Every structure is written in structure tokens, then in C-alpha cells.
Amino acid sequence: MSKPPMVIPPERVDELTKQIALDDPNSIIRFGQEAQGRATAAADAMLGAVRNEATGEAGDALSGLLATLRGFDVTKLDQKQGFMARLFNRAGAETAAILQRYEGVRGQVEAIGDRLETHRTKLMEDVERLERLYDATLTWFHALAEHIAAGEAVIERADKETIPAAEWEAEVGRDPLAPQRLRDLRAAREDLDRRVHDLRLTRQIAMQALPSIRLIQENDKALAAKIHSVLANTVPLWRTQLAQSLAIQRMREAGAAVRAATDLTNELLTANAEGLRRANAEARTEVERGVVDLESVQKANAALVATIEDSLRIAQEGRERRVAATKALGEAEADIRRALIAARPAGAPAGTAIRPSSGVSGRG
Incomplete structure (x- = not known):
């Protein structure tokens, strides 16, 4: 079951900010590594869940059971040509053959039923494990x-306080190392910005893992419910139908041809109704499968929106870098101009600037 969104406590944010020191590059590199490391554990758990072969084996066992039940269809005996003639000549032999076949098929059905029950138990255990994995992934996402x-x-x-203060110190010029500290501070700020971006990507991975886990859970629960339905409804119904068919067979042995023909007609009508019911269920199932396509469209739409947002963010970051570069170039040009203006030869009186040489003698 989905949980309400968690509000990040301010004290937790303050605690984590203390782990970051812009003058310590290692603190930026280490920041968030523990939280990102949970991705590996979650991925391993996810792999263990999807590698479980219970789902595939359960599907095979379910298909085998249904094939066995369909293979023993008494109603098809009535569709064979000349059945009425054989009915009166060796009806007892037909009944004995059906009972003999039933004993063999019943053993197969019971064995497959036991396997299905085992698989159903494994599937429900997987559902519980996936629920724990979902909680762990959600904790990872919040971290x-x-x-x-x-x-x-x-x-x-850094943008509002630290860097502006360092810029002021560099402009004042009292400390010759202030410009270098400013540059290191800006570089550390960019490193931290990239580190936070990596954490955002990891959080997106965690967000994608959550619906994946729920999808596997839904499939496991649906298959477990299907197995339960087959064991609780299909197999008893098959036995009931067999018992009814045998009763009709014995009644035919003792009845008249008209009564046997009437029973045959009723049985065929019942078989047709069951066939219509199964065909209708299959058709409705195929119609309802359109929901999966809608989900795919929604996922594709979400991916497209994320791509557009990433493009806008990257463009904004590029503009910010260009503005910063333009400002830095302006400052460098101003420094060069000041250096040229201040330059004078040895022994020249203070305040006398050197005219830049143009390569012309000046006489003309």
C-alpha cells in the first residue's frame, strides 16, 4: 500500500550540510555516497525477485493442468459418428474405459494441483518480500x-554569502591569495552542483524502481489468485461434469434410444453454453488488455516530460556558465589594463605612465 509523502525535517538537512566543506574537495566527493550505495543493494534484491522461477513454473503447471482436463472431455465422445450404434452394442465397455481413464487422469490432476499449491505459496512469499523491498527502496529514495x-x-x-564575500576580498586586494581562494571556492561550488545532480539521477532511478516492484507484485498476486481459482473451481467443476457424464452414460445403458438421444442433445447444449462462456471470457480478457497499452503511453509521456525538463535545465546551466565566464573575462581584461597603466621604467617619477610603443618614431 502506498505511503504518504515524507516531509524532509530541517534538522536533518542541517545535519547533512555539516558534512560538506567547500574548502575540502574530499567532503564533496564523499557526500551522498552511502545513500547512493543503497542502489546496489536494492538492485540485487530486485534481481533476486525477478529471477525467481516460481512464476514461470507455475504458469507451466497451470497450462499442463488445463491441457490434461481438456484432454479428458467426455462430451466429445458424443460427437463421434456412429456413437448411437456403439452405445447399445458395448455401452458397458465404454463406461469402464472412461472410468479407467479417469483414474489415470485423476492422479495427474492431483499431482499438478499439489505443484500449483506449492507455487502459489512461493508467489505469496514473493509478494511479501517485494513489499519489504518496496519499503527499503522508499527509504533509499527519501535518503x-x-x-x-x-x-x-x-x-x-555559497551563491548568496560565501562567494560574494570571497569576491569582495579579491577585489579589495589586501590579500594576494584571495583571487586563488575565490577560484577554488567557485570550482568547489561547481563540483558540489554536479554531485547534487548525480544524486538527483540516482533518486530518479529509485523512483522508477517503485512502480516496477508494484508491477511484479501485481503479477504474482494475479497468478496466485488464478491458481486458487483453478483449484477451487475448475477442478471440482471438471469432476462434477465427469460424474454427470457417467450418470448419463449409465442412464443410456438402461434407457431407450429416445431418452438417450434427448440426453445427448441436452449435453451438447450444455457443452455449447460452456464453450460460449469460455470464448466470451477470452474475448473480454483480450479487450481489457488495452489497459497495459495505456500504461505504456503514460510511461513514455513521463519519460518525454523528464527529457524536456532535462533539456531546459542543461540550457539554463549553460547560460549561467556563459554569464560567469563573461564576468571573469571582463575582470581579467580590467586587471591587464590596470597593470599596463601602472607599469613605468626604473627611475621614472611616480605618476608618469609609459606610452605604449606603436612602432613609429613620432617625427613627421
Whole structure:
């Protein structure tokens, strides 16, 4: 069952921000690694769930059971040409043959039924394990969200406080190392921004894992319910139909040809009705399968929206980098101009600037 969204506690964000030091590159590299490491554990658990062969074996056993039941169809005996003639000549032999076949088929049905019950138990156990995996993945998702929020808080603080303060110190010029510290600070800020972006990608992976787990759960539950339905309804119904067919066979042995023909007609009508019911169920099942296509469209739409959002974000980041580069180039050009203006030869009086040489003597 789905859980309400978790609100990230501010104290948790404050705790995580303390792990980040812009003057320590290793702290940025290590930030969020533990939360990302849970991806491997979740992926291994997911692989263990999907590698479970219970689903495939259960489907094979279910198909085998249905094939066995269909292979022993008493109603088809009535469709053979000349059955009425054989009915009166060796009706007792027909009944004995049917009972003999029934004993052999019953053993097969019971064995397959036991296998199906075992598979159903395994499937329900898988459903419980997948529920635990879902909870673990959800915890992983929230941990990533906490780290992302902490990283964004540090980036915001750097943009509004730390970097502007370092820029002021560099512009004042009292400390010759201030420009280098400013550059290192900006580089650390960009490294942290990329680290937070990686965490966002990992969180997206966790978000995609959640519906995948639910889909596997739904399939397991649906197959387990189908097995239960077959064991509770199909097999008893098959035995009931067989008992009815044998009763009709014995009644024919003692009855008249008209009564036997009437029973045959009723049996054929019943078989046709059952065939219509099965055909209608199969047709309705195929019609309802359109829901899966809708889900695929929704997933594709979500992927397209995510792609557009990524494109917009990348473009915004490019614009921000270009603005920063333009500003840095302007500052570099201003520094060069100031250096040229301040340059003078040795012994020249203060305040006398050197005219830049143009390569012309000046006489003309």
C-alpha cells in the first residue's frame, strides 16, 4: 500500500550540510555516497525477485493442468459418428474405459494441483518480500532527497554569502591569495552542483524502481489468485461434469434410444453454453488488455516530460556558465589594463605612465 509523502525535517538537512566543506574537495566527493550505495543493494534484491522461477513454473503447471482436463472431455465422445450404434452394442465397455481413464487422469490432476499449491505459496512469499523491498527502496529514495536538499542549501548559501564575500576580498586586494581562494571556492561550488545532480539521477532511478516492484507484485498476486481459482473451481467443476457424464452414460445403458438421444442433445447444449462462456471470457480478457497499452503511453509521456525538463535545465546551466565566464573575462581584461597603466621604467617619477610603443618614431 502506498505511503504518504515524507516531509524532509530541517534538522536533518542541517545535519547533512555539516558534512560538506567547500574548502575540502574530499567532503564533496564523499557526500551522498552511502545513500547512493543503497542502489546496489536494492538492485540485487530486485534481481533476486525477478529471477525467481516460481512464476514461470507455475504458469507451466497451470497450462499442463488445463491441457490434461481438456484432454479428458467426455462430451466429445458424443460427437463421434456412429456413437448411437456403439452405445447399445458395448455401452458397458465404454463406461469402464472412461472410468479407467479417469483414474489415470485423476492422479495427474492431483499431482499438478499439489505443484500449483506449492507455487502459489512461493508467489505469496514473493509478494511479501517485494513489499519489504518496496519499503527499503522508499527509504533509499527519501535518503537521497535529504542529501539533495542539503546540497542545494549549501549551494544557495555559497551563491548568496560565501562567494560574494570571497569576491569582495579579491577585489579589495589586501590579500594576494584571495583571487586563488575565490577560484577554488567557485570550482568547489561547481563540483558540489554536479554531485547534487548525480544524486538527483540516482533518486530518479529509485523512483522508477517503485512502480516496477508494484508491477511484479501485481503479477504474482494475479497468478496466485488464478491458481486458487483453478483449484477451487475448475477442478471440482471438471469432476462434477465427469460424474454427470457417467450418470448419463449409465442412464443410456438402461434407457431407450429416445431418452438417450434427448440426453445427448441436452449435453451438447450444455457443452455449447460452456464453450460460449469460455470464448466470451477470452474475448473480454483480450479487450481489457488495452489497459497495459495505456500504461505504456503514460510511461513514455513521463519519460518525454523528464527529457524536456532535462533539456531546459542543461540550457539554463549553460547560460549561467556563459554569464560567469563573461564576468571573469571582463575582470581579467580590467586587471591587464590596470597593470599596463601602472607599469613605468626604473627611475621614472611616480605618476608618469609609459606610452605604449606603436612602432613609429613620432617625427613627421
